[in-house]
Structures are given as structure tokens and as C-alpha cells.
Amino acid sequence: MVQSADVQKLFLQAIFSRGILSENLAKVLWKKSIEAVKAADQDLEIAYSNDPERWDNFVADVNVSLNDLDFEFKSIQDELNGKKLFALVNRKDDELAQLATDYSAVEIAFFKAVVEQIMLARNESYSVSSLAALREVSAGKEKINLTKSQAEVLLGSFVASGWLLRSKRGRYSLGPRSLLELSPYLKSTYAEEIIECTICHETMTKGIACKRDNCKTRMHYFCFETYRRRHSTCPACSLNWPQNATDDGLLSVGELAVRHGATEDRQTRGSPDSEDDQDMEHEPSQTQTKSRQPRRSQSTKKQNNAREEEEDEEDINEEEEEAEYTPPPAQRKSRR
Template identity: 50%
Template sequence: MVSSNDVKRLYLQAILSRKMVSQPVAAKIWEKCVDAVKKVDPTLEIEYSDTRDGWNEWVNGINDQLDQLNLEFAHLTDEITGKEIYGIVNRKQDEVAQLATDYSAAEIAYFKNVIEQIMLAPNESYCVSSLAALREVNNLKSNMTKTQAEVVLGSFVAKGWLVKSRRGRYSLSTRTKLELGNYFKNTYPDEFIECTICMEMLTRGIACHTPHCKARLHDHCYKNYRRSKNKCPSCGESWSSDDKIAPVGEAAFKEGQDKGKRRTRRTAEDDEEEESQIDPSQSQIESQTQSQSTTQPSQTQPKRKGRRAVISDDEEMQVNEEEEQDVKPQKRKSRR
């Protein structure tokens, strides 16, 4: 028996099969699903509106049903094209675990290592070279080879988890940012950047060149903003020329910046160690106490040698006489 609920069933199947779709495509799929159900039963009354308010109401209805499954029909603006992208994502607490259906534990660990190097890339470049990505195999507790890692990297790109540029550098895809946005924000709070205009995650765009200014804009947000304003939205610095802005993303990548020491995320243990280095007074006192205890004679050693440095001449003569009396009996015992 056909019912109006079949529209949502058809719609979810269509979206799941396509992974990620733009807003116009997602809206068109909704229209086609309504037409398909009406053809089976023209008497059904199915609400449909091609307005933005109607679309938003449809998305909210989808999410009301998906919420019980910890899923969400979420959207994010593509940083390259500026298009609004929709997809069904997992909102469980452990966001990375949702990859387990497609990849093994070793491949998931490798993926986490690669995206960590992307997030920790210097100069806010948010990308790694192919060689740097393959080197992450050495930090795995598995027997994955670099040849296998190269195949896995290709799979990450093919399935939309990573983006590989013409220059051979890997960066985060729209799908990864859409599904793992909360993971990035909680795991890398110091590296996580939001666009000053749209407040969405930013890994490509521009930055204000003014020192200490935190303004970061997507390229499409920057273009729209410059149509009406010519000042930084944060510090108010004039953006009359291009030298007032700096790139964010692969354009900020400098040759050789990922050939040095592997970057690691700072932890609470690192902060505690740094604090102990900044305030070494207690450790200095302990080291001095320890050094003094090692230089002082033990209880089995004669204490008279340490006493001579502080006793008077008369006392020293008395000590010498006591030492001579101690020596004489020893000689009698060793008489041949």
C-alpha cells in the first residue's frame, strides 16, 4: 500500500546512494520522489514547495526521523565552488568510527594520522605532500607497506574522504569536514578555524595580513564581502590592495615545510612538562639537595675529616691525639 511516507523512503535511498549532493540536486530529487509516488496513487495529498522555506521544512522533517538513528541530513558550503552540499552523516560521539564499515582498523588509523598532519600543517596550509602522507605508515602499529598505503590513499580520494590536487598534495574534502567537523573542533581546537562571515570550518581561503588579526574568510565569502565593503570585518584594516591579505590552504604551502620533524598534537602532558621547564625553581632545589647529599660523607665514613674544616686548633689537636691512640692498638694486634 502506497502512502505519503514513501516519499521520504525513496528520498533517503537516493541520497544514500549518492553520498553528497548539491542543494539544487537534492531539491530536484525531492520533486522526483513526489512525482513517483503520485504516479502510483494520484489521490494522495503530498506537500511539496519549491521555495526556500519549503525546502527548510522538508529538511527538518527528514532530520526528525533520522535523529533516532543518530544520523543527520546536514549541509556545508564547498570551499572551492561555494555550493551548498548536503549529505547524511553520522552524529555519534566517536565520529571517526563511522569509517569502520568501509575500512580496516589499520586503514582507519592511517587515515587519522594523515588528517592529523593536514590539520597540523604549518602556515595554515592544511595539506600534506604525497611523500609526507606515505611516511605516516611508519607510525602505524601494523605491517602496512607504503605500496598498500598508496592504494589506500587512492581509495580515500575516490570515496571522497580526501582531495588530491594537481601538485600532488592531499587536503580535507567537503565530505570529511561535513562528517568529522565536530571531531576536528574537539581534537584540534588550536588549529580549527571558522570563517568570519559564514562561521563554517575553513581550510581554504584568505587571512587578514594585519598582525594578530584572526579574520579568516572563504574565497567565495571574501568575494561577496568585497562587493560592498573594503575593510577587514575584524580589525577594520583597509583591504585596498591584495597585499593586505594572505592565503590559507594549499596556496600557503611552502616547499620543504613537511620534510622536517613529524608534527604531533600538543597534549595536557606536554603543557605540564613545559610548565615545569618554565618554573624550574623546585627542580633546582631538589637537584641541589640531591647533589649535596651525594657529596656529604655517609655514616660509615669517618666524620672527623668533615669536622676539621669547622673546629678550632685546640680541638683539632685533641682529635689528632685520639686518632693516634686508635692507631697504636691496631699495630699491636698486627705484631708479628
Template identity: 55%
Template structure:
């Protein structure tokens, strides 16, 4: 029996067959789903309302139905065009294998390695060169040849998981940012940067040129903001009118510098563990002999023979350090 709930069923069926889509297409599918249900049962007379509030209410209703499956019909603005995009995504970020079932384990591991290099790219460049991408299988000790890696990279681009620019650099696509966002937030929390205006993740855009200012914006967010405001929303520094002005700090492949990929940058948690290991000192043992006292008549004392002012007065041994202070270096610039 036909019911209003069939609109949601038909809509989700259409979404599953299309993947990432624009908001305009998603709303068209909603309208077509309503028309199909009305055509099946003329007594229903369901109405399609082309306004934002009605659309938001429908999306909320869809997501409520998907809660038990840990799925979500999620929106994100395309970083290049600024268009609102939608996709049905897995909310759980515990396994990147959700990206596709037709890739082999080796290919998925390869993709994870590429994602890591992109997320850890210095200077907020969020990209990796073609040469560096082709070296990843060797670095990750994967049983895959260079020619095979080229084919797989081409597949990642063709299926919309990666973007390849005219400069030959790979970066994350809108599809990856939509569908892998839980994974990215879970594995790279310190590398995630959000747009100051829309609060979406940003991997392409501009940053304020004032030292230590945290303002970051997508190009389309900047263009909208700049029409009404003349200064940075964080530091109040006057801004140029054009986002391409050289004063701004680039975010994305334009921020990449020669030599960036000669060394690997570790995730923040890995770097901290490494620093902790380097900073830990082996405490002196109880068998350490006491320092020799300077002899009378000597004009100088060797460095190793100097008395420790914090030493134990009874036995002349240096006191044990109660706690080693550790310093942590930030992996971000």
C-alpha cells in the first residue's frame, strides 16, 4: 500500500545510485519522489515546497530514519565552486574501507598512505606531488609496482576520491571530505582546520597574513564576507579586496614549497611520543662514584671533578632527579 513514507524510500533509492550530488539535484530527486508517490495514489495529494525550511525538515526526517544504521545524508560546500553538495555517508570513522568495497586491501592501504601524506603536508598545503604519491607503495612496503600504482591513482581520481590538479598534485575531493570526515577527525585531529565563516573543513583557501592569526577561509566564503566587511574577523587587520592578493597565506597546493616532500612529517601524537623518548634521561645509579674533591694548591679543576651543589652532604653523591621535564614540539608551523 502506498503511503507518504514511500517518498523517503524512493528518495534514498535515488541517492544510493548517484553518490555525491548538488543540493539542486537532491531537491529535484525529492520532487520527483513526491510526484511518483502521487501518481501511484492520487488520493494522497502530497505537496512539494521549494523553500529552504521545507528542505531542511525533509533532510532531518531522512537522517532520523537513518540513525539506526549509523548513516547520514550530509551536506558540505565544494571548496572550489562553493556549491552545496550532499552524499549518503557512514558516520562511523573506524574503518576507511567504507570508501569502497571494490578495492583490494593493498589498494586501500595505498589510499590511506596517500591520505596521510595529504593531511600531514607542511604549510597547510594539503596535497602531494605525483612523484611522492608514486613513492608511497615503496615507503609503505606494499607489493605493488610503479605502473600498478599509476593505474590505482587514476582510479582514485576517476571515482572521485582524489583530485589531480594541472600541477600534477593530488588532494582530497569533496567526496572524500564528505564520506571520510569521521576518519579524518579521528586520525588527524590536530591537522583539521575549519573555515572561520562556514566552519566546514578547509583544504583550499586563504589565511590571514597577520602573524599568529588563525583566520582561514574558503575562497567562496571570503568573497561573500568581503562584500560586507573590510577587515579580518579575528585580528581586525584591513584586508585587500581580492582573495588572490599575495598578502594572504595560501591554503592548498599553492602553499607547497620545493623540498617539502624530502622528509616525512609525523602526526602530532607520534611526534610527541618521539620527543618524550628523546627527553627521557637514564637516572644515575647508586654505584656512581662520588666526584673527586679538588686538591689543595691546584689552580683549576676539571669539569668532571667539580662538586655538585645539590649533592647529598653525607656521601657526596649527586641527588636523584625527581622528575624529568618534557617539552613537546608542535608539528604545525
């Protein structure tokens, strides 16, 4: 017998087959699930509504039903455009459990090696070149049993599945799916490297940093744009800020922190600071005069700046975000 609870069942079946999906697509699947149940029994009093509160209540009900399974239907904002994305997240603190169903132990070992290079990248660039990523097959203490060609195909699979992003420069960074589904792993493994946005307090690998020494302000691009409409100075140190995120006066977090053609040395955990400073001459990036501050507690959580919700309308038929992204255009002049 058809029941209103079957809407949740149909919805979960639809999203289980998808890795990460846009909020608009999730709402479409919710609507289609309601229509399917109504078609089976017209007497059921259920109706689709575009009211945000109705959607929030539905998501809350879904998570109640998933609670005993240690799953959660969780959202994150895309670091580049601020659009909300959803995914089913395994709440168990198993190391990279989410990848285990799709990849072998060897393939997961390669993924972990690439993620480590991304997280340890200097100057908060949180990205790695394709050559450096492929180098991880044989660069670690334990050689990974993959050929370079197999590793290249595997990187493409990570991108297609949303775990990684690949830019037009050929650099790999963490995709929204990794930031969402692997958050416990990243925070426990890279506690010293994780930084948070000053505004939304979410993990951040792409955005801007205040230029003033010792200032810990970091913001996603979309958080900066929202904040800058009402404020002209840094919320922490009151330094005057430019109008645009890529103008002189701000530093980049993410790929734009890396200069084109820079040499990329392999990073290891526990490397002495002096060794890192010596390597800087091989990879000049945003500035040689401003030293990056330690990443722990980069956000100022006591600041109560209200975040405005401004979500752009996206294609209703969109089934996944683009795997290849383009960072905001670099408009800044050289400060070296």
C-alpha cells in the first residue's frame, strides 16, 4: 500500500546513485518523488511546494530517517560560486570510507597521497600540478602499484566523481564532494593545515586573505563579495580593502597563490620551517615580503558578521557541477 512516507524512499533511491548534486536538482527529485506517489494514490494529501521552509523540513525529516544508518543528507556551498550542493554523507569516522565502494586499496592510497600534497601545498595554494600529482605514484616511502598512465586515468575518475577539481592550468584541488564527505578525515589528519572562512566558518581552500602581516582573515570569494558590499575594511585589522577579490591589496588562497611556471617541490609532513623557507626561492608566488601565518584558527569565530543568502538560479536540469573550474581572473599587478 502506498504511503506518504514513500516519498522519502523514492527520493533516497534517486540520490543514492548520485555523488553530489545541486540544490535545484535535489528539489526536482523531491518533486518527482511526490508526483510518483500521488500517481499511485490520488487520495494522499501530499503536495510539492517551492517554499524554502517546506524544503528545509523535508531535509530534516530525511535526516531523521537516516540517523540510525549513520548517514546524513548534508549541504555545502560551492567555494567558487556559493551555490548550495547536497550529498549523502557517511557520518562514521572511518578513514575515507566513502571511497571504499568505488576504489581499490591501491587507488585510495594514491588519492590520499594526492590529497596530502594538496593540503600541504605552500602559501595556502591548496592545489597541485598534474606532474606533481602523478609523481606520487613513486615519490612516497611506499611505492604505489600503479603506472603513470593508470594514475592519469585514475585522476580523471576522481575529477569525474567530484572528489577533485582540475583547472585549465592543469592543477588539481579538492572538489566540493571531498570537502563535504571527507570533512572529518581532513580535519583530523590536517588540523594544522585547515583554515576556515571568517564569515561562514566553513573549511576553505579557495578565496582571499588579508594582506596585512599577522592578520588571520580569510574569506571565500562569494563571502568576500557579500561582505564587501557593506564594508570597505578588513573585519579583523581594519585595513582598507579593494573592491574586487583579485585586485592588489589582497592575497589569494588557492591556485592563484601559485605563479605560472613555478617549480613545485614535494611536501612532507613535519618538514622544518627552515627547509620550507629555503624552498621558497624555487616557488615565488604572491609576495616574498609577507610571510603566511600558521593556518590553525585562521578564522575569527567571534565575529558576528551576518551572512546574506544570495543563491543564483541555476539550470533545473543540471545533474552535477562542472568538474573543471576556472578561478576568478587574476587582475592584480605584480608586487615583487
